[in-house]
Amino acid sequence: MRSFFYGTLWILICLVIIVAPLFVLMIGPIPPGRGFWREFSVGIGFVGLSMMGLQFFLTGRFRHLTSPYGIDVVYHFHRQISTVGFLLILLHPLILFISSPTTLLFLNPVYAPWWMTAGTGGLVALAVLILTSIKRQAWNIRYETWRLTHALLSIGVAALSLIHIEGVGYYVRGPLNRWFWIGLVTAWILSLLYVRILKPVGMWRHPYTVEEVIQERGKTWTLVLRPEGYPGMSFKPGQFAWLKIGKSPFAIREHPFSFSSSAMRRDRIDISIKELGDFTSKIGEVSPGTRAYLDGPYGTFTTDRHTAPGYVFIVGGVGITPVICILRTLADRHEKRPLILFYSNKTWKEMTFREELEGLSGRLNLRVVYTLTDPPKDWEGERGRIDSAMMARYLPENRVECEYFICGPDPLQIAVKKALEELGLPLEKVQSESFNFI
Numbered sequence: 545m546r547s548f549f550y551g552t553l554w555i556l557i558c559l560v561i562i563v564a565p566l567f568v569l570m571i572g573p574i575p576p577g578r579g580f581w582r583e584f585s586v587g588i589g590f591v592g593l594s595m596m597g598l599q600f601f602l603t604g605r606f607r608h609l610t611s612p613y614g615i616d617v618v619y620h621f622h623r624q625i626s627t628v629g630f631l632l633i634l635l636h637p638l639i640l641f642i643s644s645p646t647t648l649l650f651l652n653p654v655y656a657p658w659w660m661t662a663g664t665g666g667l668v669a670l671a672v673l674i675l676t677s678i679k680r681q682a683w684n685i686r687y688e689t690w691r692l693t694h695a696l697l698s699i700g701v702a703a704l705s706l707i708h709i710e711g712v713g714y715y716v717r718g719p720l721n722r723w724f725w726i727g728l729v730t731a732w733i734l735s736l737l738y739v740r741i742l743k744p745v746g747m748w749r750h751p752y753t754v755e756e757v758i759q760e761r762g763k764t765w766t767l768v769l770r771p772e773g774y775p776g777m778s779f780k781p782g783q784f785a786w787l788k789i790g791k792s793p794f795a796i797r798e799h800p801f802s803f804s805s806s807a808m809r810r811d812r813i814d815i816s817i818k819e820l821g822d823f824t825s826k827i828g829e830v831s832p833g834t835r836a837y838l839d840g841p842y843g844t845f846t847t848d849r850h851t852a853p854g855y856v857f858i859v860g861g862v863g864i865t866p867v868i869c870i871l872r873t874l875a876d877r878h879e880k881r882p883l884i885l886f887y888s889n890k891t892w893k894e895m896t897f898r899e900e901l902e903g904l905s906g907r908l909n910l911r912v913v914y915t916l917t918d919p920p921k922d923w924e925g926e927r928g929r930i931d932s933a934m935m936a937r938y939l940p941e942n943r944v945e946c947e948y949f950i951c952g953p954d955p956l957q958i959a960v961k962k963a964l965e966e967l968g969l970p971l972e973k974v975q976s977e978s979f980n981f982i
């Protein structure tokens with residue numbers, strides 16, 4: 545109920561921020577009209593800009609804002625609404641060019657006043673920002689390079705747009721309009737300061753030390769982190785945090801990882817990391833004693849948010865990390881409800897945490913269904929990918945009442961959601977965590 549309240553409240557606040565520039569325009573002395581298309585294009589430009597400004601808040605990882613929906617949904621919204629904002633801002637000059645072709649001259653910096661050139665520059669920067677975000681993976685742009693460019697371009701776009709508005713000056717001369725824009729821009733700056741200064745200061749005051757680096761099956765390493773001189777972070781089982789390791793908390797490089805230890809222990813936080821790219825493939829080389837910082841907890845992939853008579857977990861590969869955290873927590877809480885885990889991997893050898901899962905099966909009412917996509921000849925367990933037929937063999941009669949948690953690569957998530965639909969399970973009972981939402 546609380547989450548629904550905040551969820552609705554944030555949507556209303558977003559809508560108010562987006563349309564506010566139009567209402568502010570109508571308050572106080574209104575300058576003489578300049579024809580419908582010109583005014584329309586200006587209105588669209590203002591709405592587009594306030595939509596883009598909203599992104600400073602959406603990407604600031606404000607916990608109150610992200611917790612009702614989950615941070616992946618907030619990032620998804622950020623992507624969609626930025627594209628809409630970009631299209632509106634693009635329409636602003638296009639309408640002007642069509643309704644009054646002489647304005648095309650403003651594209652040429654030799655003839656254009658400086659504020660028009662600032663507007664053109666802002667639009668070009670915004671186009672680069674959107675394109676590099678959509679095409680990051682296809683164009684093989686390193687995540688870190690993209691992230692830094694993305695942050696700098698966003699600030700550049702905001703600054704150039706404000707210069708443009710101030711230079712044109714037509715609608716921002718009135719005191720109310722002026723204060724409105726000053727207020728809005730101050731809020732953008734405060735949000736940036738919070739993300740870049742305040743949050744890192746908080747992390748700097750709450751450091752962790754790597755106590756142990758444990759090699760697990762499946763090219764995975766567990767970092768055991770101990771809080772230095774304070775009780776540690778409290779989190780819900782299944783949540784995650786952004787990790788900075790061996791660097792200052794102000795460094796831009798950070799990576800999201802699920803907690804893998806029990807949420808009942810704040811004084812020891814485990815993070816289990818699979819070797820994948822340039823950062824993760826060196827994780828086994830981290831030495832005990834290295835300092836680490838965590839920004840979290842985030843995420844809604846947790847059994848604590850969903851009451852049900854039983855839980856079903858469907859996992860592929862390293863997707864086991866949030867689930868082992870949930871299972872360890874439930875075991876520490878002496879959970880009695882039935883639990884089923886479908887766990888898919890290529891081979892038996894790389895089944896991370898499989899020995900511990902056997903132990904947890906003794907402490908919990910847990911059934912683990914292992915499936916291998918590359919099984920040896922004598923393998924007696926399930927074979928191949930998880931589908932509706934495989935799940936139907938193990939799911940209990942009250943399957944519709946259970947809550948389902950999926951974590952694994954995108955193809956597994958798509959296939960499992962389809963399989964659950966085939967089994968007649970309502971999708972609102974299905975929670976999923978994507979390690980690839982950025």
Ligand SMILES: Cc1cc2nc3c(=O)[nH]c(=O)nc-3n(C[C@H](O)[C@H](O)[C@H](O)COP(=O)(O)OP(=O)(O)OC[C@H]3O[C@@H](n4cnc5c(N)ncnc54)[C@H](O)[C@@H]3O)c2cc1C
Binds near residue numbers: 799802818825866980
């Ligand atoms: C909510 C969440 C929880 C996760 N939990 C775990 C976990 O418990 N264990 C685990 O092994 N992995 C987890 N991951 C995945 C992990 O964050 C990526 O594998 C890791 O960041 C890849 O970094 P890399 O530089 O080694 O790989 P690269 O090959 O450089 O990157 C591979 C892809 O990972 C993503 N990525 C890279 N760097 C970052 C970054 N700094 N922030 C966000 N995404 C990035 C990008 O999409 C990139 O294209 C999780 C991801 C998310 C979103």
